[in-house]
Amino acid sequence: MQKVRSYFKEHYPLLLSFWGPLLLMLGYFIFRKMYPFGTSSILTVDMGQQYVDFFQFFRRTLLTDPSNFFYSFSKAIGGEMLGEWAYYLCSPFNLLILLFPGKSIMAGIIVITLCKYACAGYCFGRLLLKRKIQTGILVPTFSTAYAFMGWAVANQLNLLWLDVLVFLPLIILGLLDLMDTNRGYAYTFWLAALLFINYYMAYMVCLFLILFFAWYALTSFTDVKKLGKQVGLFVHRSLLAAGLAAFLLIPTFISLKASKGQYTTQTIHFKWEYFPPKMLTKLVLGAFDFKQMPSGYPNIFVGSLVLFAFLLFFFNRRFKLSSRLAALALTGFLLVSMCFEPLDLMWHGFQFPVWYPYRFSFLLSFWMVFLAAQAFNSPTSSPKWWQIWGCFFIEAGILGYSYTVMKKVSYLNRTVLIFSALFAVATLLLLSIKPTKTKNLRNLCLYLLVLGELVANVCFSLNNISYLTAKEYSNPSQALTQDAQSVHKLDNSFYRTGQTYSRTRNDGLALNFNSGSYFSSALEKAIPDFYGQIGNPDGDNYVSYSNGTLISDSLLDMKYFFNQKDSSELEHKSADLNLAALTEKQDLNLYRLVKDNVYSRIYQNPYASGIGYLAGPSLKSLPSLYDDPVTYQTNWLNAVTNTWPTTKYFTAKNFNEVVFQNTSQTINLTGATLKRKKANADAQVIFKFVPQTNNSYYLTLGTGLNSDNVSLFIGNRPLSYYSTFRHTTIVNIANHAKGQEIVITARFKKQTLSLNNFVLYELNNPLVISKLKQVQAHSWQLKQFNNRKLSGTITVPNKNQLFTTTIPYSQGWQAKVDGKAVKTFKVQGIFLALNLPKGKHTVSLSYWPPYFNLGLALSILSLILIFIPTLLKRFLKQN
Structure with missing residues (x-):
C-alpha cells in the first residue's frame, strides 16, 4: 500500500492527466445511455454513416481478407484502398476494434474515443513536465483543458482526427528538445507517425510547425550561427520524417490526384468569410450544434482559466518582448486564417471542406493552452489587480456581444451565457487570491473548477446532438449480414450485389459484398462522373447504386439484389425491424427469387454479364453525356454489342x-x-x-x-x-x-x-434481353479471383473487338494475355480495357499500388540515414 501511495504521489500529475479525461467522458457516455450502458449509441452523422463501416472493414481485412488492403471491389465498383487506409484506418487505436465483433463495435468505438481523450491529456501533461512548464496539480489542469478543447468535443464524431491531439504534444516536445540539444530523433519519429496515421491532420501540423519553429527560434535566438544550425536541423529532421512515411504518402498522393485533387479550388477570393467578431461566440459554453457541422465558426473553446492565462502571457515580463510579440503575430495569423478565405483554403489543402469547417482550429487551441501554461508556471503566479479587471472586461465583452447576437446564433441561449459568466467570475476570484500558503488549495480549486467548466461544455455541446439508437444500427446490420452470408453460400463466383434497402452507402464495405455504393472523402472522381451519366445519385464523395435499369444492372454485373420485406410481412416475426426502402425496383419481377430470409428476399439477375466482356471498337469513342441517362445507356449497350448508334431501346x-x-x-x-x-x-x-x-x-x-x-x-x-x-x-x-x-x-x-x-x-425488354444474352455469350469466365488478382478465359470470335471490364482504370492494374504483358487503356472515361486478337485467351489482371515501391525505397533510405551515422559513431568509439 505504501508503494502505491508513493507511486501516486510521484506520478499523480500524469495519472490525473490520463484518467481525468477518460472518466469524465465515460461519465457522460453513461449519462447519455450509450451502448453498452443503454439504448442509445455513439453513432451520429459521419460516425454512423461512414466510420463505423470502415471499422468493420478494418476488422475483416486484418482478420480474414488481407487482399482488401490495396484494393477492394466493395468500394463502389472497385477502387484502390491504400489512400483510404492512410486517411481513415491507420490509427494504432483502431487495433482495439479487433476485440469488438458485430454490434459490440459500438462499444469498441466508445473505448477508442475514451483512449484518445486520455492519451491526449497524458501526452500534453508529459510535454508540460518534461519541459518544466508546469508541476503538481496544474499539470492535469491544463492537460484536461487541452484534451477537452471545444474542437475535440465538436469533432468527437470525426474520431480519425482525434489522433492529432495525442501526437501534437509529442512532436512539439521532440522539436523543442532537438532545438535545445541539437541531437535526437524523437521529433522525426513522432512526426513520421502522425504522417502515417493521418496525413490530412499532419499536413496542418506541418504548416503550424513552421510557425512554431520561427517563434521558438526567435525566442531562443543568441547568434546567427546557432540559428542556422537550428534551421538546418529542423529542415533535415522534417524531411526525414516525410521520408519515413513515404511508403504510404507517395501512393496516397497519386490516389489523391484522382480523387480529392480533382476538386482543388482554382479561383481564390480575397474576402472575409464572415464578420470576425462572431468568432467570440465560440468562447462560451456549448458553442456547437448540428447547424455548425455543414457551416459554422471555428471551434476554439478552451475554458476560462486558459483564456485568461493566455491573455496574461502577453503582459508577463518574465518572457522577452520579442517572444511575446512573435507569439502575438502567430496568434494573429491563426485568427485571420479562420476568417480570411485564402488562408483558410491554404490550411485545408486549397479545398473547401465538405462540412466541418475550420478543421485546423485545434492548432489555435493548442497554442493557447501552451502559452497559458507557461504564463501560469511561476510559484507566485497571481495576476495584478488591473490584469484581473482587464480579463473581467474582456469576458464581459465576449458575453455581451454573444448576448446581442443570441437570436441569430442557434447554439446561444441565456442558460449557456449565465453558466459561462459564473465559471468566468469564479475563475477570476480564484486567480485574485495571493498564492502564498493557500497556493496548493487555490490550485486544487482551480483544477476542480476547470473540470466542472469542461464537463459543462461537453454536456451543453453534445446535448445539442442526437445519436442513432443501438437498434437503428444493429437491426438493418443484422438483416444485411444475413443476406450477405446467404448470397456467399449461394454463389462463390465474382459478382456485384444491388440493394433496395440499406443502412448506409458503405454497407458492402462493412459486410463484405460488392454493393456498387460508397461514401468516402477519397473517392476517385471518375466514379461519380460515371454514376451521374447512368442516372444514379452521385456527389464529390459518394455514389449510390440505387437507380439501376435492366441495362445497367446487367452490364455492371449486378447479379443479386437484396430486397426488404414490407411491414405487413414482418408482423409475426419482428415488429421492430422494419427495413426502410431505398428505391423502387419493379424490375425484380424479371429476376429470380433465390432466397427468402426472415427480413428480406434475395433475387438473382439472370442477365448479369460478368465483370469483363467483348465490345465493339466504338466503345473507345463513346461520348460523355450528363442529364440524359436513357441515351447514355442506349449508346453503351449499342457500343458493347457493336450496333451503336442505330438500335433504340x-x-x-x-x-x-x-x-x-x-x-x-x-x-x-x-x-x-x-x-x-x-x-x-x-x-x-x-x-x-x-x-x-x-x-x-x-x-x-x-x-x-x-x-x-x-x-x-x-x-x-x-x-x-x-x-x-x-x-x-x-x-x-x-x-x-x-x-x-x-x-x-x-x-x-x-x-x-x-x-x-x-x-x-x-x-423494350425482349430486345434488351436478347442483346444482354449476346454480351453474356462473350464474357470473361473467371477461374481465380480476389481483390487484387483476377484470371479467366475468353474467346474472341472476330477481329476488331476489344476486351473491356467494369473495373475502374488505374495505373496499378497490370494485364497479361496468355502470360505476356499487354498495355491497358481507358474506355467510357472510367473502365479498364485492352485489345485482344481473335481466338481463345487467358486474361489475367493484377493490382499493385502505383509508386508504392518508390515510396518504400525512400522510407528504407530514410531509416538508413537515421541509423547508419549512429552506428558509425559507436563503431569508431569502440575502435
Whole structure:
C-alpha cells in the first residue's frame, strides 16, 4: 500500500492527466445511455454513416481478407484502398476494434474515443513536465483543458482526427528538445507517425510547425550561427520524417490526384468569410450544434482559466518582448486564417471542406493552452489587480456581444451565457487570491473548477446532438449480414450485389459484398462522373447504386439484389425491424427469387454479364453525356454489342391523364415550371398512366425534383427513391403491370416546381434481353479471383473487338494475355480495357499500388540515414 501511495504521489500529475479525461467522458457516455450502458449509441452523422463501416472493414481485412488492403471491389465498383487506409484506418487505436465483433463495435468505438481523450491529456501533461512548464496539480489542469478543447468535443464524431491531439504534444516536445540539444530523433519519429496515421491532420501540423519553429527560434535566438544550425536541423529532421512515411504518402498522393485533387479550388477570393467578431461566440459554453457541422465558426473553446492565462502571457515580463510579440503575430495569423478565405483554403489543402469547417482550429487551441501554461508556471503566479479587471472586461465583452447576437446564433441561449459568466467570475476570484500558503488549495480549486467548466461544455455541446439508437444500427446490420452470408453460400463466383434497402452507402464495405455504393472523402472522381451519366445519385464523395435499369444492372454485373420485406410481412416475426426502402425496383419481377430470409428476399439477375466482356471498337469513342441517362445507356449497350448508334431501346410515353391542383397548368410537362396559385394552400400534380405491356417503365427526374422541392408518391405511399442528386436520375416505377393504373403524385414543397427532365419511358425488354444474352455469350469466365488478382478465359470470335471490364482504370492494374504483358487503356472515361486478337485467351489482371515501391525505397533510405551515422559513431568509439 505504501508503494502505491508513493507511486501516486510521484506520478499523480500524469495519472490525473490520463484518467481525468477518460472518466469524465465515460461519465457522460453513461449519462447519455450509450451502448453498452443503454439504448442509445455513439453513432451520429459521419460516425454512423461512414466510420463505423470502415471499422468493420478494418476488422475483416486484418482478420480474414488481407487482399482488401490495396484494393477492394466493395468500394463502389472497385477502387484502390491504400489512400483510404492512410486517411481513415491507420490509427494504432483502431487495433482495439479487433476485440469488438458485430454490434459490440459500438462499444469498441466508445473505448477508442475514451483512449484518445486520455492519451491526449497524458501526452500534453508529459510535454508540460518534461519541459518544466508546469508541476503538481496544474499539470492535469491544463492537460484536461487541452484534451477537452471545444474542437475535440465538436469533432468527437470525426474520431480519425482525434489522433492529432495525442501526437501534437509529442512532436512539439521532440522539436523543442532537438532545438535545445541539437541531437535526437524523437521529433522525426513522432512526426513520421502522425504522417502515417493521418496525413490530412499532419499536413496542418506541418504548416503550424513552421510557425512554431520561427517563434521558438526567435525566442531562443543568441547568434546567427546557432540559428542556422537550428534551421538546418529542423529542415533535415522534417524531411526525414516525410521520408519515413513515404511508403504510404507517395501512393496516397497519386490516389489523391484522382480523387480529392480533382476538386482543388482554382479561383481564390480575397474576402472575409464572415464578420470576425462572431468568432467570440465560440468562447462560451456549448458553442456547437448540428447547424455548425455543414457551416459554422471555428471551434476554439478552451475554458476560462486558459483564456485568461493566455491573455496574461502577453503582459508577463518574465518572457522577452520579442517572444511575446512573435507569439502575438502567430496568434494573429491563426485568427485571420479562420476568417480570411485564402488562408483558410491554404490550411485545408486549397479545398473547401465538405462540412466541418475550420478543421485546423485545434492548432489555435493548442497554442493557447501552451502559452497559458507557461504564463501560469511561476510559484507566485497571481495576476495584478488591473490584469484581473482587464480579463473581467474582456469576458464581459465576449458575453455581451454573444448576448446581442443570441437570436441569430442557434447554439446561444441565456442558460449557456449565465453558466459561462459564473465559471468566468469564479475563475477570476480564484486567480485574485495571493498564492502564498493557500497556493496548493487555490490550485486544487482551480483544477476542480476547470473540470466542472469542461464537463459543462461537453454536456451543453453534445446535448445539442442526437445519436442513432443501438437498434437503428444493429437491426438493418443484422438483416444485411444475413443476406450477405446467404448470397456467399449461394454463389462463390465474382459478382456485384444491388440493394433496395440499406443502412448506409458503405454497407458492402462493412459486410463484405460488392454493393456498387460508397461514401468516402477519397473517392476517385471518375466514379461519380460515371454514376451521374447512368442516372444514379452521385456527389464529390459518394455514389449510390440505387437507380439501376435492366441495362445497367446487367452490364455492371449486378447479379443479386437484396430486397426488404414490407411491414405487413414482418408482423409475426419482428415488429421492430422494419427495413426502410431505398428505391423502387419493379424490375425484380424479371429476376429470380433465390432466397427468402426472415427480413428480406434475395433475387438473382439472370442477365448479369460478368465483370469483363467483348465490345465493339466504338466503345473507345463513346461520348460523355450528363442529364440524359436513357441515351447514355442506349449508346453503351449499342457500343458493347457493336450496333451503336442505330438500335433504340427506350420509348418516351405520354401520361394518360394529368391533374393540376392549385397550380398552373401546361400541356408540355418536360421542362415546365409550375407555380402555386394560392400561396398558403397545398399544391400538387397527379400523373396517371396505364402500361400497355409488361415491359419496364422508368421515370427520369431532373434536379428540380429532389426532396428539397417535392414529395413524390406512387399510389397512396411515398415513392422510394434516393432523394438528393445533382444529375438527372432514373426511377423504375413499373414492370409486369400491364393494364394496371399507375398514379404518381408530386406535392409542392415550395412556391414553384421545375419538371426538368421529367419523362416517362418504356423499355423494350425482349430486345434488351436478347442483346444482354449476346454480351453474356462473350464474357470473361473467371477461374481465380480476389481483390487484387483476377484470371479467366475468353474467346474472341472476330477481329476488331476489344476486351473491356467494369473495373475502374488505374495505373496499378497490370494485364497479361496468355502470360505476356499487354498495355491497358481507358474506355467510357472510367473502365479498364485492352485489345485482344481473335481466338481463345487467358486474361489475367493484377493490382499493385502505383509508386508504392518508390515510396518504400525512400522510407528504407530514410531509416538508413537515421541509423547508419549512429552506428558509425559507436563503431569508431569502440575502435
